[in-house]
Amino acid sequence: MKLCLLLLLFCLCRLGLTDEPSPGAPDVSDPVDEEEEAEDTDRSCRGGRVFSPEEHQALGGAIERLGLQLLENLPIGPQQPNVILSPLSLAFALAQLSLGARNETEKLLLKSLNANSLPCYHHILGSLVPHLSNTSLDVAARMYLRRGFEVRQSFVEDSLARYQSRPVPIVSVEEVNQWVENVTNGHIPNFLESIPHDVVLMLMNAVYFKGEWQTQFDPLETSKGLFYVDTQNSVSVDMMKSAKYPLRLLVDPELEAQVASFPFKANTSFLIVLPLPGKGNVSSVLPKLNISDLYRRLPQEKTMQVNLPKVKLQYRHELQEALTSMGLGSLFSGPDLSGISDQPLKVTGVRHASTVELSEEGVEASATTVVTSMRSISLFSVNSPFFFALVDDASLAPLFMGIVTNPAPNNDAMLNDDPHNNSTMSDQPVMDSFSERDINSKHSNRSRSKIQSCSAPTGHNKHLQSVNGPEDSNGLKTTQENKTCSKPNDSVPA
Numbered sequence: 001m002k003l004c005l006l007l008l009l010f011c012l013c014r015l016g017l018t019d020e021p022s023p024g025a026p027d028v029s030d031p032v033d034e035e036e037e038a039e040d041t042d043r044s045c046r047g048g049r050v051f052s053p054e055e056h057q058a059l060g061g062a063i064e065r066l067g068l069q070l071l072e073n074l075p076i077g078p079q080q081p082n083v084i085l086s087p088l089s090l091a092f093a094l095a096q097l098s099l100g101a102r103n104e105t106e107k108l109l110l111k112s113l114n115a116n117s118l119p120c121y122h123h124i125l126g127s128l129v130p131h132l133s134n135t136s137l138d139v140a141a142r143m144y145l146r147r148g149f150e151v152r153q154s155f156v157e158d159s160l161a162r163y164q165s166r167p168v169p170i171v172s173v174e175e176v177n178q179w180v181e182n183v184t185n186g187h188i189p190n191f192l193e194s195i196p197h198d199v200v201l202m203l204m205n206a207v208y209f210k211g212e213w214q215t216q217f218d219p220l221e222t223s224k225g226l227f228y229v230d231t232q233n234s235v236s237v238d239m240m241k242s243a244k245y246p247l248r249l250l251v252d253p254e255l256e257a258q259v260a261s262f263p264f265k266a267n268t269s270f271l272i273v274l275p276l277p278g279k280g281n282v283s284s285v286l287p288k289l290n291i292s293d294l295y296r297r298l299p300q301e302k303t304m305q306v307n308l309p310k311v312k313l314q315y316r317h318e319l320q321e322a323l324t325s326m327g328l329g330s331l332f333s334g335p336d337l338s339g340i341s342d343q344p345l346k347v348t349g350v351r352h353a354s355t356v357e358l359s360e361e362g363v364e365a366s367a368t369t370v371v372t373s374m375r376s377i378s379l380f381s382v383n384s385p386f387f388f389a390l391v392d393d394a395s396l397a398p399l400f401m402g403i404v405t406n407p408a409p410n411n412d413a414m415l416n417d418d419p420h421n422n423s424t425m426s427d428q429p430v431m432d433s434f435s436e437r438d439i440n441s442k443h444s445n446r447s448r449s450k451i452q453s454c455s456a457p458t459g460h461n462k463h464l465q466s467v468n469g470p471e472d473s474n475g476l477k478t479t480q481e482n483k484t485c486s487k488p489n490d491s492v493p494a
Ligand SMILES: *[C@@H]1O[C@H](CO)[C@@H](O)[C@H](O)[C@H]1NC(C)=O
Pocket: 024, 025, 028, 102, 103, 338
């Protein structure tokens, strides 16, 4: 799997506006004050201090809330069916900006970062960078400065010390784009078309992840399958399949979703939240999500049938509107960024580009995980819209998160199965990829009949989703069925 993302904050000079209170004192150019202030914080937070796992997890929760809040404010629909963002990257950008913010603006930024209850926020966040080098994540940051623009030395030093953001002069748009391409391993070319003349400062950061599943999928098992975009439409996608995949799977009655965690080789894991058919949707689970809570409750790994779509998606979006809805609108009108420069500045754009690629990884190694005991056959089939997060196992910080409602937006949508037509377009990955020998015979036809008995929300398509709980036992089958599979009239308003 590969994920990468680039985030850019533009800052520019404010020209000739007089109707707003002048931010900062006009002649504060006494950098000594600020350095002393910074040193105070440094003394209580630094001292060669190593932050505890609890502190890292508290930070992880703060980053998660930031990410979920942004996700809730980003439009999602037929034109923009998928969203990919990096809460971590956004936290870095806003935190760096807050180093140069004063008064209300600083308070606002720290509030949006959920940093108020976290003393030493900047230091803990900064300490994640070296920590994350033990995962497959690369973080790169740069501060592009227009020649002649006077920036406060304390801002430059703090940015470098906390977030390893080095100052470089703006030379050309080509040079910026080349850097972006370099740090994203070629995944994000031509990021900017131009750099407007009034831009004096650009804060950029990039996050790149390339991880290998702990258990890879066998490319030979990958075949076409249906993904149910909504109750009416489906698209054909390449489905990676494994009849025996070790997975931590939970059916969460409160989220009304299946929750699964796929481990990567390097201290990270991939969380998927898949709403149950006919029960809410991927947007409605967001306000209830709590990653650390889910990780605490996920059971031990069990072997099961897994179907996961191969996806390769790109996402580009201006975040100004979403950040404004999150209460950060004043960044774009009259912020107090007097810690960056004496000149009044405002943020003029927050641009964001990201890609995600899910694949078998890697091709030469087939799925050879040896699994000996198979006590029950469960199924986790990701064939309808889902939420995902790439999670750092130590801090539980979501490095990336997103929503996929259509993994193949360029493919033509098809109408879901017509109940009056007995053509076999339904999604039955279990049926076509299970071979008898894979299955502990005692349970085989139970599993099948159970899967077949699920019906889609409208009652029109035969199998919106096939669901098995992880705790199946023979005695529970019937109830499990009723709980996890929607009844035909579930989605009909009373
Ligand atoms: C903003 O902060 C500066 C110091 O950085 C201070 O001198 C000034 O009075 C503050 N302005 C307001 C409106 O609080």
